[in-house]
Amino acid sequence: MKFERLExxxxxxxxxxxxxxxxxxxxxxxxxPIRDMVVLHGFTSNGVEAWSAIDTVKFPIYGSESSTEAWxxxxxVGETFIGKDFNSPRDAVHSLGYMINHYIFQAAFAxxxxxxxxxxxxxxxxxxxxxxxEQVEIGVSIPKTATAEDIGKKITIEKFKxxxxxxxxxxxxxxxxxxxxxxxxxVKLMIDANSSFDIRNNxxxxxxxxxGELDLLMIEQPLAHNDIAKHINLQNSFNxxxxxxxxxxxxxxxxxxxxxxxVDGGIPIINIKVTRVGGLDIAKKMIEYCQNHKVDTxxxxxxxxTAPGKAHSLAMAAHPGVTLPSDISGSAGYFIKNNDPYVxxxxxxxxxxxxxxxxxxxxxxxVDLNKMDKITKSTVVFPK
Numbered sequence: 058m059k060f061e062r063l064e065x066x067x068x069x070x071x072x073x074x075x076x077x078x079x080x081x082x083x084x085x086x087x088x089x090p091i092r093d094m095v096v097l098h099g100f101t102s103n104g105v106e107a108w109s110a111i112d113t114v115k116f117p118i119y120g121s122e123s124s125t126e127a128w129x130x131x132x133x134v135g136e137t138f139i140g141k142d143f144n145s146p147r148d149a150v151h152s153l154g155y156m157i158n159h160y161i162f163q164a165a166f167a168x169x170x171x172x173x174x175x176x177x178x179x180x181x182x183x184x185x186x187x188x189x190x191e192q193v194e195i196g197v198s199i200p201k202t203a204t205a206e207d208i209g210k211k212i213t214i215e216k217f218k219x220x221x222x223x224x225x226x227x228x229x230x231x232x233x234x235x236x237x238x239x240x241x242x243x244v245k246l247m248i249d250a251n252s253s254f255d256i257r258n259n260x261x262x263x264x265x266x267x268x269g270e271l272d273l274l275m276i277e278q279p280l281a282h283n284d285i286a287k288h289i290n291l292q293n294s295f296n297x298x299x300x301x302x303x304x305x306x307x308x309x310x311x312x313x314x315x316x317x318x319x320v321d322g323g324i325p326i327i328n329i330k331v332t333r334v335g336g337l338d339i340a341k342k343m344i345e346y347c348q349n350h351k352v353d354t355x356x357x358x359x360x361x362x363t364a365p366g367k368a369h370s371l372a373m374a375a376h377p378g379v380t381l382p383s384d385i386s387g388s389a390g391y392f393i394k395n396n397d398p399y400v401x402x403x404x405x406x407x408x409x410x411x412x413x414x415x416x417x418x419x420x421x422x423x424v425d426l427n428k429m430d431k432i433t434k435s436t437v438v439f440p441k
Contacts (some may be wrong), residue, residue, distance in 0.1 A: 058173060062100040063135055067128050067435040068362075069093055073393035076360060077201045078119060079253045081265065083348045089358055092134035093124040094394070095131060096362070096429070100170045107173035108424055110366050111165040112359040119359075120282070120308065122161045128435075130162060135439040138166060146338045160335040167336025176419040181372070183414050183421075186341050188375030192411040195374075196221055196245070196382040197390070198358060205233050206241075212241050212277040218410045219245035219286055225253045226261045231268065232427040236380040238271050243422070247383065251277040252308060256287050269295050269302025272383075275326050280351060282308035284317060289322035296323075299319040307357060316343050320350050325430065326381070330357040331370050339371055340373050348378030358384035360391055363399040368420035371403070375414045385412060398428035 072089035079086065095111040111131075117123040134153045134331050143149045146167035152207055153166060175182040183190075196219030197211055203222065211217050224230040237248055248268060254261045268276055281286050285306065292304040305326035312336060319327065327347055331340045340356075347354045353365070357376040361367055374383040388402035400423040405412055415421030 058170065058177065059102045059141065059168075060099045060139060060143075060173075061102050063138055063439040064098040064100075064367050065131055065135060065437050065439070066096045067093070067124070068096050068431070068432045068434045069434045070396035070398075070432045072360075072391055076391070077223065078251045079201050079223055081251075081253050087319065088114050088119065090361060090365060091115075094362070095124055095127050095165070097165050097169050097367075098424075101173050101177070102178060103327070105173045105176045107169050107176060108167040108365040108420075109165045109172055109369070110164055110362060112334075112361045112366055114360075118379050120161070122159060127162050130159075130275045132437060135437070135441065140217060140437050142317070143170055146336055150336070153342055158311070161332045164332040164334070164336040164339075167329070167338055168197070168365070171337050172365060172369070172420055181414070181421065182369070182419055183372035183375040185373055186337055186376060187345075188372060188414070189377050190375040190414060191416075192236050192406070192413045193371055193379075193385065194382040195375040195387075195405065196386045197386045198249070198384050199223065201225060201230070205236050208233075208237055209240065212244055214224050216410060219247070221247045221249050221277070222382065224248045224250055226250075226255070226258070226264055228264070231264055234268070234273075235271060238273070243358040245274045247274040247277060247305075249277040249307070250276070250283045252278055254279040256284075256291070256340050265291065265298060265302075266295075266298075269300040272301040273303075275303045275305040277328060278307040278309065279304070283312075284398060285309045285318050285322070285324075287326060289319070292323055292325070308333075310343070313339070313342060313346070316346060320352050324352070326353045326355075328357040329354055329373075330359055331373050332359055332361075333357075333364075336374055337369060341376065343372075344378040345374050353380045355379060355381040356383035356385065358386070362392075363388045363397050364422040364424045366421055367403055368422040371412060371414060372420060387412065395428050396432055398425045398432060399423070400425045
């Protein structure tokens with residue numbers, strides 16, 4: 058496969074609200090209300106048009122990469138992607154030259170290749186990735202600022218069966234989660250701490266033990282983003298003290314080495330984010346490793362656009378190795394009207410808990426160019 062043209066866009070969709078990731082060391086981490094990201098539109102020599110995205114946020118608060126840096130880096134290496142023969146998504150990534158980390162940046166090029174390959178072969182992207190599910194069970198991610206009443210509506214009115222709530226190391230957050238667990242004992246309830254707990258703080262450890270005793274679906278990434286070992290120790294402590302809590306890793310999982318260390322260390326659940334780990338092809342390998350080692354996985358979200366981001370994640374979530382509901386809440390979840398540039402919205406079925414996977418060539422959701430133009434701040438085309 059050869060790409061003869063690459064159109065790159067710095068886009069600024071409006072979320073209409075701020076999305077809090079919780080504080081770390083007293084410093085707030087907030088996405089929005091403007092969601093800066095970079096979108097790639099590739100044109101192959103065979104006439105295929107493919108899409109992907111660099112799903113970073115403006116500043117490096119959700120990992121070490123940022124949209125500000127990605128856009129600058131793209132201007133330096135975008136030209137190297139053009140006019141070369143690729144036989145795999147890794148070929149596409151390697152055309153950019155050697156890079157340390159920058160997995161989200163690299164993922165955009167791997168995913169662009171696979172997006173084009175599915176279209177070129179006339180097959181659904183999910184089958185190209187080994188997917189088998191006709192529909193994917195989904196959950197919803199709820200910001201830390203949501204009230205117990207807000208969360209109850211997600212369960213009773215919107216009919217989500219898996220609820221993820223962002224929390225910090227506060228007694229107030231714990232009481233809210235305990236209340237929800239008591240009111241809705243059959244709901245798959247989990248918390249996401251986004252690295253806001255400190256293993257050196259005794260009050261934090263006591264609070265984590267209390268969360269463990271609630272027997273939630275999982276406690277996602279409570280400790281530092283770069284500390285797999287301490288998460289393993291925390292899970293071992295739960296096990297040794299007959300605490301039913303299950304630790305899930307998210308931000309810690311960037312590479313296969315990270316994944317193997319976590320799985321071999323006894324972490325029972327892994328959240329795999331397609332772009333954070335370097336692309337759909339790497340995500341597939343991770344899922345299959347977990348499948349072989351009887352570890353649960355699910356696909357996380359990056360507050361991405363429906364086309365291409367959510368469409369790519371949904372295709373990956375159709376893999377049989379993905380065993381838990383994924384963070385793919387549909388088109389209406391994060392952006393105000395016309396700021397998510399899809400032709401057809403990604404919608405949940407009437408029971409509120411599943412999205413059907415399109416059995417059509419490619420990703421299944423097309424980009425609305427008029428909508429995309431309206432949210433585009435800057436455009437650079439390669440070759441220049």
